[in-house]
Amino acid sequence: MRRVVFGALVAAIYVVVRQVVFGLGSSNAWLVLAYESGDAGLALTLLAGVLFLGLIAARFGSSWRDVLAVVAGLEAGTYLLAIGQALGQAVRPRPAFGSVFIPGGWRYVLVGYLAIALLLLVYSAVYIGVKNRLTRRKQSVWTFFGYALIHLFLVSLVMLVFYPVIQVVAASFDPTNNLFSFRRVNSPFLLVRAKVLPDFSRISLENYQRLVEGVVIYGYQWALLAAAALALLLALWSGYKLRRLGPVEPWATLQGRALSVFALLAFLLVVLVSPSQFGGRSTESKFLLWVRNTLLLSSATGFLAVALTATAGYAFARFRFPGRYPLLLTFIFVQMFPGFLALIAIYYLLSALDLLNTFTGLLLAYSGGIISFGSWVYKGYIESLGHSLEEAAYIDGASRWQAFLRIILPLSAPIFVFIFLLQFVGTYSEFILANLVLTGVEKWTVGIGLYSFTTGQFSTKWGVFAAASVLGSLPILMVFYGFQQYFVSGYTAGAVKE
Amino acid sequence: MYKHPPGLRGFLVAIGLLGAAILAAFSIGLFAYWALERLATSASNPEGVPNYTLLITSALALIPILILLARRYAYLTDWYYLLPAMLFLLAFTVYPIVLTVYLAFTNYSGLHNGKPDRASETRVVRLAGRTLVLDGPAETSLRCRNPSCSEELVELVGEGRRVYDRIERAEENRLVLARAPDFEPRYVYRVNTFSYVGLKNFVFIFANASRALIPVFLWNVVFAFASVLSTALLGLILGIVLNNRRLPLRNTYRTLLVISWALPGVITIQMWVALLNKQFGAINRLLGLLGVYPIPWLLDPLWAKVSVLLVNLWLGFPYMMTATLGALSTIPDELYEAARVDGASSWQSFRRITLPLLRAPFIPILLSSFAYNFNNFNIIYLLTGGGPSSEGRLSTAQATDILISWAYKTAFRAEGQSAYGLGAAISLVIFAITVGISLVNFKFTGALKEERK
Numbered sequence: 001m002r003r004v005v006f007g008a009l010v011a012a013i014y015v016v017v018r019q020v021v022f023g024l025g026s027s028n029a030w031l032v033l034a035y036e037s038g039d040a041g042l043a044l045t046l047l048a049g050v051l052f053l054g055l056i057a058a059r060f061g062s063s064w065r066d067v068l069a070v071v072a073g074l075e076a077g078t079y080l081l082a083i084g085q086a087l088g089q090a091v092r093p094r095p096a097f098g099s100v101f102i103p104g105g106w107r108y109v110l111v112g113y114l115a116i117a118l119l120l121l122v123y124s125a126v127y128i129g130v131k132n133r134l135t136r137r138k139q140s141v142w143t144f145f146g147y148a149l150i151h152l153f154l155v156s157l158v159m160l161v162f163y164p165v166i167q168v169v170a171a172s173f174d175p176t177n178n179l180f181s182f183r184r185v186n187s188p189f190l191l192v193r194a195k196v197l198p199d200f201s202r203i204s205l206e207n208y209q210r211l212v213e214g215v216v217i218y219g220y221q222w223a224l225l226a227a228a229a230l231a232l233l234l235a236l237w238s239g240y241k242l243r244r245l246g247p248v249e250p251w252a253t254l255q256g257r258a259l260s261v262f263a264l265l266a267f268l269l270v271v272l273v274s275p276s277q278f279g280g281r282s283t284e285s286k287f288l289l290w291v292r293n294t295l296l297l298s299s300a301t302g303f304l305a306v307a308l309t310a311t312a313g314y315a316f317a318r319f320r321f322p323g324r325y326p327l328l329l330t331f332i333f334v335q336m337f338p339g340f341l342a343l344i345a346i347y348y349l350l351s352a353l354d355l356l357n358t359f360t361g362l363l364l365a366y367s368g369g370i371i372s373f374g375s376w377v378y379k380g381y382i383e384s385l386g387h388s389l390e391e392a393a394y395i396d397g398a399s400r401w402q403a404f405l406r407i408i409l410p411l412s413a414p415i416f417v418f419i420f421l422l423q424f425v426g427t428y429s430e431f432i433l434a435n436l437v438l439t440g441v442e443k444w445t446v447g448i449g450l451y452s453f454t455t456g457q458f459s460t461k462w463g464v465f466a467a468a469s470v471l472g473s474l475p476i477l478m479v480f481y482g483f484q485q486y487f488v489s490g491y492t493a494g495a496v497k498e
Numbered sequence: 499m500y501k502h503p504p505g506l507r508g509f510l511v512a513i514g515l516l517g518a519a520i521l522a523a524f525s526i527g528l529f530a531y532w533a534l535e536r537l538a539t540s541a542s543n544p545e546g547v548p549n550y551t552l553l554i555t556s557a558l559a560l561i562p563i564l565i566l567l568a569r570r571y572a573y574l575t576d577w578y579y580l581l582p583a584m585l586f587l588l589a590f591t592v593y594p595i596v597l598t599v600y601l602a603f604t605n606y607s608g609l610h611n612g613k614p615d616r617a618s619e620t621r622v623v624r625l626a627g628r629t630l631v632l633d634g635p636a637e638t639s640l641r642c643r644n645p646s647c648s649e650e651l652v653e654l655v656g657e658g659r660r661v662y663d664r665i666e667r668a669e670e671n672r673l674v675l676a677r678a679p680d681f682e683p684r685y686v687y688r689v690n691t692f693s694y695v696g697l698k699n700f701v702f703i704f705a706n707a708s709r710a711l712i713p714v715f716l717w718n719v720v721f722a723f724a725s726v727l728s729t730a731l732l733g734l735i736l737g738i739v740l741n742n743r744r745l746p747l748r749n750t751y752r753t754l755l756v757i758s759w760a761l762p763g764v765i766t767i768q769m770w771v772a773l774l775n776k777q778f779g780a781i782n783r784l785l786g787l788l789g790v791y792p793i794p795w796l797l798d799p800l801w802a803k804v805s806v807l808l809v810n811l812w813l814g815f816p817y818m819m820t821a822t823l824g825a826l827s828t829i830p831d832e833l834y835e836a837a838r839v840d841g842a843s844s845w846q847s848f849r850r851i852t853l854p855l856l857r858a859p860f861i862p863i864l865l866s867s868f869a870y871n872f873n874n875f876n877i878i879y880l881l882t883g884g885g886p887s888s889e890g891r892l893s894t895a896q897a898t899d900i901l902i903s904w905a906y907k908t909a910f911r912a913e914g915q916s917a918y919g920l921g922a923a924i925s926l927v928i929f930a931i932t933v934g935i936s937l938v939n940f941k942f943t944g945a946l947k948e949e950r951k
Contacts, residue, residue, distance in 0.1 A: 083800065086800050087798075087800055087801060087804065090793075090794055090798040090800060090801055091790075091791050091792070091793055091794065092791065092792075093791050094791065094792070095786060095791060095792065096776070096777045096778070096782055096783075096786060096792040097777055097778075099777075099782070099783055099786045099792075100783075100786060100787060101786045101787075101789070102786070102787055102788070102789055103789045104789045105786075105787050105788040105789040106788040106789055106790070107789075109788060147744075147745065147746075150739060150745065151747075154739070154751050157736075157755070158751065158754050158755060161754075161755060161757060161758060161812065162754070162757065163780070163784065164766075164769060164770065164773050164780065164781075164812075165757060165761070167773060167780040168769050168772075168773075171772075179772050179775060179778050180777070180778050181778070190787075191787075194783055194784075194786065194787050195780070195783050196780075196783055196784050196787060307582070308582050308583045308586055309583065311578075311579040311580070311582060311583070312579065312580050312582070312583035312584075314579060315576065315577075315579035315580050316580075319576050319579070321502045321508070321509075321512070321573070321576050321577070322502055322503070322504060322505055322506065322507075322508035322509040322512075323508070323509030323512065323513065326509070327580065331583075331587070333933070334587055334591050334592060334595070335591075342591070342594035342595055342597070342598050342925070343905075343906065343909065343910075343921075343925075344598060344601055344606075344909050344918045344921050344922050344925070345593075345594035345595070345596075345597035345598040345601060345922070346590070346594050347910075347918075348597060348601070348606075348918070349590075349593065349594060349597065352549060353548075353549045353550040353552070353553065354548040354549040354550055355550050360550075364586075364589075364590050365590060367586045367590050368586065368587065368590035368591035368594070369591070371583045371586060371587055371591075372587075375583060400575075400576075404579075425762075428762050428764075429762040429763045429764040429765075429876070430764070431764045431875075431876055431879070431880065432875050432876070432879070432906065436910065446762075446764070446765065447762075447764035447765070447768075450764070450765060450768050451768060451880065454768050454771055454772070462772060465768075465772070466769075469765045469766075469768075469769055472762070472765055473761045473762055473765050473766075476760065476761065476762045477760050477761060480756075480759070480760035481753070481760060484753075484756075487820075
């Protein structure tokens with residue numbers, strides 16, 4: 001209590017001093033705001049809010065630090081309020097064209113949430129009451145209610161996080177193909193009328209058709225595609241079995257084999273597709289070619305990363321030669337210069353080597369950024385393996401190279417998958433270098449292609465953009481959810497170890 | 499087995515041998531490239547072989563040299579494991595860095611790009627020793643920058659050959675060259691040379707600091723800091739909530755919530771551009787239902803900053819959530835059991851066990867996330883393009899531009915007039931800051947200390 005009084009006193013003195021020194025107008029934004037609005041309630045609320053911030057800042061520490069903290073909190077509160085005020089002034093009080101506007105709609109939502117919370121409370125009371133009666137135990141209603149509220153929070157968050165995704169997926173099936181559409185939706189449901197929920201009455205595949213217009217796929221490519229799909233299904237099926245039965249033998253091997261076959265077939269398909277198969281006249285009819293380009297680039301970068309870092313990581317982990325430490329330092333510090341900072345130089349270098357607008361050029365440009373991190377991760381992995389296996393091999397007369405090839409490499413599959421996937425996903429999302437190097441429409445990646453739709457063309461290509469976003473995201477979505485444990489364990493292992 | 503020569507001497511000897519091998523291979527490769535170029539160039543194929551042949555010939559030359567070296571110095575084979583990575587680093591990271599430093603002190607730009615200016619094409623009427631007779635007045639048709647074209651570099655083309663030459667002086671439609679060409683040129687082009695300008699680029703950056711460097715840098719720091727703080731806070735809360743083993747469906751929530759991490763950022767960021775449209779965007783439609791007037795998300799300088807932060811929060815919190823879950827899984831259960839035995843409440847064990855043990859793994863995550871966001875080009879460039887425009891700023895450094903997008907726009911966009919040299923100078927400034935952040939990171943994590951064995 002003494003602390004609160006002290007803090008309030010400091011705050012009051014500060015406010016007065018600041019008013020006297022700077023004068024009204026520019027200093028205490030919240031006072032200005034309250035003064036201009038002429039609302040005593042608002043003024044008091046703002047005063048309380050700013051004081052609260054100051055007191056929160058003063059929560060820790062002792063006397064003179066408290067003074068500083070109160071002042072800092074008040075300053076921060078003042079600036080935040082000033083920013084909020086500026087943000088508010090930038091909004092014109094005019095509802096958007098053709099939108100559903102409900103004045104004070106947030107009140108309904110708030111009441112709705114309170115009603116749901118009340119309902120949950122009643123439900124938990126009844127449920128726990130009955131359960132306690134039946135099992136003769138004493139469980140707290142409040143714990144159960146707490147869990148219910150956590151679920152409410154999480155479900156709301158999931159809906160918020162998914163809202164943009166659902167909007168884009170819905171737009172991809174909407175044939176109007178125009179972001180700036182005034183069309184009203186006739187529906188008994190308010191949320192559908194407001195176009196917050198998609199209108200399912202008008203589903204069309206037109207946008208997707210425009211993406212594949214004029215695409216010719218040869219018979220053997222269909223066969224490859226079918227075989228790849230089959231392999232993927234097999235892998236998924238065995239994965240499902242594995243989850244149910246635990247790591248049992250036929251399924252574990254099957255899953256590995258099916259995945260390798262799928263990867264091989266998919267890679268073959270990507271390599272065999274040629275730009276001449278995409279004869280459509282519009283830009284968007286090249287979309288599948290962009291996907292193919294991106295997949296080709298991403299997998300090539302992944303392979304290059306594994307190939308370059310495997311031997312380097314091994315040498316750093318196992319060899320003790322003079323100069324190992326400075327070299328390791330060099331690797332790390334060179335990596336701090338992000339590849340794209342040297343954009344200008346890389347552009348200059350590639351143009352000097354006649355490698356602009358080629359995948360090779362872009363791949364070489366990427367190679368700089370992938371080595372250090374991969375070597376570092378792989379080095380850590382080998383160090384965790386232990387020496388005993390290699391020592392046994394040395395006793396049997398193996399050379400270093402043989403020990404590496406026969407013993408270390410086969411054990412390194414998981415970390416190679418991690419390095420590969422990281423590069424794969426990273427390259428898929430890379431924009432800046434690709435945009436610089438790949439200038440011809442037949443060499444574009446998904447990101448560049450989509451960027452060409454957004455630059456001032458949402459009026460005609462919004463639906464196409466949405467459809468392309470959905471299709472273009474699928475490969476990464478599959479990779480991510482398929483190999484989630486690799487990402488999670490790889491990242492977090494690195495995080496915890498570092 | 500073999501033995502390395504010890505200490506610094508051993509290191510220098512090995513580096514020297516490898517360097518000599520690379521240099522020798524490069525010279526042989528250059529020679530082979532030059533020979534191939536001579537063979538392939540003809541009237542029908544004036545370009546000759548592409549320049550990257552040089553890389554292939556050098557790599558081919560390196561292999562036998564390395565094998566020969568390994569016979570004499572067996573210990574060098576240890577270094578061969580590192581050689582592929584080292585070569586790629588040298589060619590595509592170290593060399594570009596050196597080049598960036600060099601370009602930062604030049605006026606290399608769209609107008610000074612070191613290439614022949616095709617707009618200055620002029621026909622050659624005849625050749626007389628060192629003098630070219632052109633079919634127009636030399637100074638205007640070659641668009642010379644220096645008076646009477648003295649010291650300008652030109653390219654002579656004819657008979658399937660291209661040769662650079664220097665002009666001594668120009669008189670009417672006559673050019674006097676420094677060196678007589680050994681063939682009959684048909685066209686002449688002036689080369690847009692670029693030159694050393696000293697600290698001019700840096701002087702420009704600091705002289706215009708109030709119009710670009712300072713506001714951009716401040717926003718860059720605020721952006722990186724606020725991004726890390728907001729994502730870490732949400733991620734931490736979610737991670738702690740979802741770590742509770744008694745919470746039903748927790749794995750479902752986790753799988754659903756990582757969606758924004760699972761989708762490729764290059765696509766989702768562009769998707770947000772449409773969603774944040776003021777009149778027709780899905781976000782303002784939702785807010786309209788709540789009684790909020792349409793917000794100028796990407797049109798107002800201040801709201802654009804808020805948009806960038808919100809989208810970055812949407813993109814970034816799943817990583818932080820996953821990191822939190824990973825860090826929490828390393829805390830042994832016994833600690834909590836011991837606390838319970840001692841009569842601690844769940845809040846107490848959270849305050850006294852969970853939070854302190856989260857600190858150690860979280861600091862490096864926060865620092866690397868800061869370093870990542872500090873140079874997060876994609877979100878700025880794809881979401882706002884650096885805009886909307888702000889009064890009194892350079893046209894390349896607008897309301898939401900961060901340092902890296904400023905450098906990019908300066909070097910590669912029309913409003914920056916392709917000032918590569920200036921862009922390179924900005925890059926160097928960013929590099930200095932990035933190294934600073936990384937050094938702090940290493941100091942905190944002590945990642946390097948354990949290596950020094």
